[in-house]
Amino acid sequence: MSEADIGLLGMAGATLLVAVAIGVSVWQQLGLERSLIWAAARAGVQLVAVGFALRLALDERTPLFVAGIWLIAMIGFAMWTAGNRAPEVPGMPMLAGMAFTAAAVISLGVLFGLGVYDLNARTVIPLGGMVIGNSISATVLVARRIIDEFQTRRDEVEARLALGLSANDAARPYLRSAIRTALIPQIETTKAVGIVFLPGAMVGLILAGTDPQDAVLVQAAVMYMILGSVATTTTVIALGLGRRLFTDDDRLIRLAQPDQPG
């Protein structure tokens, strides 16, 4: 049995930690017991299901197009998730789809184009999953931040338009601010890696018996890939949303903001 093969007994043991969380909830009267049980059960079922699916998809004989279909499905689910988490953003699912697609194409294109990893279903699916999964939060954050900026600073944006600036020029300072806000958490995470916390991919590899030096190199590549992906998705969202918030003749569309009295 390798270090990673924990078996059903090991799994059962790990669930004791869920019991600890439930115990804390009861003790502190947080009222989260049902949510914790539901979340843990759901995660278990989802992971078991995905494990079966991955066993099929990651088989060495699995053709590459299966990985492509898997990637498209992941992007579709991420679009749906982003749309649900930011319903106030006009056209969010479509924008998110463009952003995730761009991030996947660029990140995977670089990694496979430079031969960092071998191109096959076994590598495309997990790397694609990391690109998309790790970009969702930043994607939602940048979109919500842009809407918030354009609602609270509508007067400023319109004052810039009234000075004869194009929509792009008028929007730029606010889009830039939103991108910075969304990127900073990922930059901080990247800076802290290895010192403050050991990321999941590395821990997983070490537990699975990989040499720590090799695990570190894989993790570094993954971290850089995620950083690039987050930068790509936030920029695509900012550019796309910046365009959607204006008409073709450089007028700012109405967002959910009461009109000024006239």
Next chain:
Amino acid sequence: MVNSAFELAEATTPILHDLNLEIPAGQITVVIGPSGSGKSSLLRLLNRLDIASSGTVSFQGVDVTGIEPRTLRRDVGMVFQRPTVFDGTCAENLRVGDPDLTDAGLVTLFERVGLDPELIQRDARTLSGGEAQRLCLARTLATTPSVLLLDEPTSALDSDSVHVIEHFVRSFVDDGGTAVWVSHDRAQVKRMADHLVQVVDGTIADSGAHDAMGHVHDDDNLWLDSTGTAPFTNTPPSDPPAEGPAT
């Protein structure tokens, strides 16, 4: 020869309807009317921040939909009710209007609106309300407009700032410019208006030379503040200061 700055024919928006109006060039046209009647919306039609869903709006005889919006807006400058300064110094604010402004140009603009040139490198967010509004006026002037749209620019200012802005706008028009000024202030209208437009319920109720529309000053309901309960007051000293701002 065109002597109208703007002509509106059956112009309609979600807020305004059937606007038929001529705004003369080379004069101060003051737009009056109750809160929420559509005065600000009328101004926004003139520089294409809003567009008419039907009817036409023309500037100097040309339908505004045929004028490139950025070109129109640089020629038809707008000052909003609340001072909207941008992050950065006063100089950086002015250079949003004209990135090529020289240091001498900055000083000239400051002097035109009665601001102390020593404020040029100051963070614009630290200005008082009156200073900030004058900065916004100077920023609008940086694009060398021939028309100024003024959306109650003095409604929240101290009396000195009100006087400086009124004095500047009169000079601007005397030098050949056109001003369209939304105001709630009866005393200010009496001081400033050459031409009057009365907006009620989203359409033009009356318009004409100020001299021929003295009756509007007798209708107290026209001059209520935004709460609709009290007369608007924001009257600067009747005597102008000994030294007016440079124009």
